[in-house]
Amino acid sequence: MRILAAGGSAADAAVAATLACCVTESVVTGLGGGGFATYYDATTRSVHCLDFFCSVPGLDGDLPAGPMCPIEIDLGGLPMSYSIGGASVAVPGVPAGTAAVHTRWGRLPWDRVVEPAINLARCGVVLPAAQALTLMSVFPALVPGAGAEIYRPGGRLLAGGDLLYHPGLDRALAILAERGPDAFYTGTVAELTVDVVRAAGGCLGPEDLAGYRVLDLDVFRAPLSGYHVFARQDLNELISTIAALPHGLAALPRPDRARELAGALCEYGRPKIGDTTNVSAVDADGNACVITLSLGIGSGVWLPGLGLHLNSMLGEGELLAGPLVPGQRMSSMMCPLVVLDEDGDLVLAAGSAGASRIRTALVHTLINVLAEGASTGEAISRPRFHVIDDVAHVEAGYPEDEIDALAGAGYKINQFDDLDHFFGAVSAVGRAGAAGDPRRGGVGLLL
Template sequence: MAAGHPLTTEVGLRVLEEGGSAADAAVAAMLTSCVAESVLTGIAGGGFATFYEASTGSTTCLDFFCSVPGLEATRAAAPMEPIAVSFGGVPQRYEIGASSVGVPGVPAGAGALHSRWGRLPWTQVVSPARSLARAGALLPAPHSATLASLAPAMMPGFGAQVYAPAGRLLQGGDLLYHPGLDRALSILAADGPAAFYTGPVGRQMEATVTAGGGILTPTDLSVYEVLEQPVASASLAGSTVMARPDLNDFIITLGSLPELDVMPRPARAVAVAEALRSFGTQRLGDTTNISVVDADGNACVVTLTLGIGSGVWLDGLGIHLNSMLGEGELIRPGTRPGDRMASCMCPTVVTAPDGPLLMAIGSAGATRIRTALLHTLINTLVDGDSALAAIQRPRFHVVSDLVHAEPGYPEDELEALQKAGYKIQRWDRLDHYFGGVSAVGLAGAGGDPRRGGIGRLL
């Protein structure tokens, strides 16, 4: 089990110990992440899940990402509020406010995973997150650094009470507490995901967004459903890597690589950089990832996000609404109300040539998701690293002809990149910017120190 917060991992492990399946543990962990990792995600966000079923060898990708609102809307949305945030000194423009709120998918996604592959009672799976919401969770230092970057989106309205309760932004080790979130999770436990769509939480969400100038309608919420996506695959070092086709072309990028295991490391670095430069887009954002393998060999990988948060909260429920419409490039040409938005999120499973599961892996980090997954998979499948060592190893990320490199990345490889025409920007630390991988499998379990993650085995 691996995730982006020690408590998220602990809850998932506890559910596995109670006899839960990979899906049960993943659902309990994703709801816990909405409490402990609310700088990165939330119950009013969206995401994707990839489930590997050991008994059949089948892989299923579920889409519970946000959809575009406005079905049966009688007016246009009010203008969104532009803000500027910066990750590692890299500025990025976003828009927030009620008009940035998309139709959320996390409650429906949790319900779909549980109904298809869970075996514990629903209330038992929701209970750990509800209990944690009553007490609060300690904020990891990497999350506090992210909070500082996202303050323009996190602090409006009720956010100031959550993220600066004493008049200053929370620091690493401070208690993160969302007044009312335990009530929202109690409603989820008792009434199921429907409460967030056609029930009381959904009605409050629609009223709150409408009052702020957005166009989330009752129809948007009532027709929302979890979708299945096709499974794409590519080969790396003889293993099969499977995931959804994403906005940033991870599987296509992986499939374009030459045979890396026969190449010198400097030449390999250039080949990886060329593949990263040839495909995909560039965008910053915030996500978290959960990877679970159960005793039967089933795997569930969940990546979820709130965008950066809209600054709009549900009164009395401690729920921060998503800001997905504020990331305009996620809405592809021709997208209409009711359509699903695009995403770079890419929960992934890896199987051996003869079929058995090797790894469940995913990453946070918007367009750096592809970069982080690529480096980690090469480190494990080609170089034989453990999951933790592979995640901890320094990475580079390519933006056009510029290579962002973490400290400790081998100098001979950076020199080869320079000779190939790349400019090198050396960072002074392992940073949130470079993604947040969580992985579990035959190579062990690992969470990303860049985002306070942790992996553990039973």
């Protein structure tokens, strides 16, 4: 909000908040991960997507020196298997990606945009109760190595209200502010990253980092209730899912709509749990920037003296859509989006955390806003259902007649006792207001 008040663009604000998230939401993301950005230019009424997700290492010809370490986490009562360790670390993209967004669409000086994150890292932040709940699920990936003293100091896992502090992370961010992203790909941080990953059994090398580039992506469109949703084509095929919904969706009785939505969700998608965060920003000129980024589950490999946790993307089996080719960009379910009206004006900018539930959370939110006219806050807070194979996982408070319709369509019902962080975390801003997801302590603010 201070960045916007100082005259910053939506891109400045989104990048500043994204880097702040690398400090305050390290349970789910960090500088050592990767992500995507979607930008709406109000002057040209054009939409752009940037890919700064992680790439497969190995351009130096090295092979992993050691095996990955298998772990299991539980989220929403569903046990999920992962692999961590040095061999799970892919080439990170967040430093390059945030800088690219700022270079393309920012207004304020780069160091001014990074400054809020540096200040937060120097002091530490209070861990929200919602993130403490997530920490309880994913801590097996966070407490190996340096993470033990950060997330489980004195042998006790951090709880809501405790101080989350990463010694050295302010130095990493200061390097980013002063030297730009090059230090992370060809400079001192790059050299340290290679040494640490290889010592942990990984194969990431100097050529992998030096060859990393942010990519421009094709933008796809799908109609929904008289509006147009724009985004990249993600691994979970959000745009295809929306396109598969009936054109008269808003006119259908809600139980029928639930069956149609469940069918579209079943047709596409992959069941996976991961750590993600999202920032959506709109400036006074109507420009919008949505950034979604992820650390995977976290590798347990940290850069000493810099408080920086590296990603575990190579250990996330559902992201490995084919052979691992060194230098190739990995797949992801992240899908920051914008919604435009028939005149090309912005209606909504939104994104979500939650791996395979990103698509579910966003589609529910879009239907609530576009088809039902709900405010952004109400749309995000309403109970959702998520389909995996023949099981519909349903949050507490979801309408009984719609649950009956799902059961009548052959889905087994797994009823949750409350709104749950399993169901993703949408943040959005648009004509209907600004809101973050209460499931993970999200907020929405208007200036």
